[in-house]
Amino acid sequence: MKIDILSLFPEMFDGFLGTSIIKRAIDNGLVDIEVHNFRDYSLDKHKRVDDYPYGGGAGMVLMCEPIFRAIEDIRTDESVVIMLTPGGKTFKQEMAINLSKVKHLILLCGHYEGFDERIKTIVDMEVSIGDYVLTGGEIPAMVMTDAITRLIPGVITDESLDSESFNDGLLDYPVYTKPAEFRGMKVPDVLLSGHHQKISDYRNNERIKRTSEDRSDLIGGDDGGK
């Protein structure tokens, strides 16, 4: 898979792309991630990418020209072009799974007041990572890239993916490691029993219990503002 990220602040991605599982996925050739500065596509002699909004109002608006030119340069017939914006469709695990099967993703990060409305005509989807407003689309692009990359076959083990939260609409089961008792808090006996069937039943029950207690909205209930 190839992911191209268009941003005004490519340096924000250095730590993200150079660390842990994402770095390993890149090094192993499982994903190719390139960050572009769409300022490079500005035709303005001062490399300007934003201007005042028509009709007045606060902040600056990202202009059509550099963004159209960048996307037209980078996209292929296999590309899905995504605009990161708080008004987009909410990013969820199901969307991550679907997008992990795409050959080429282009993530467009906004900044300032937002994008000129006409930029929407050149994108395939508008996506938000949640109902809050960030200073730009860079962190949302990292969130999406991370959630999608870990689903690419070979990036992490199939076993890790099998039982994880949201896969089948349920949260993950609780996990423990050594010591068996810490400050009076004991690891449930069943996990020390070595009895595989009992452990599996315990974990399934915990998944249902946790989901109904913490995220009942996932199973058709009210989330109580969570």
Ligand code: ADE
């Ligand atoms: N840009 C600013 N806030 C955002 C959000 N919540 N999701 C996606 N892009 C954004």
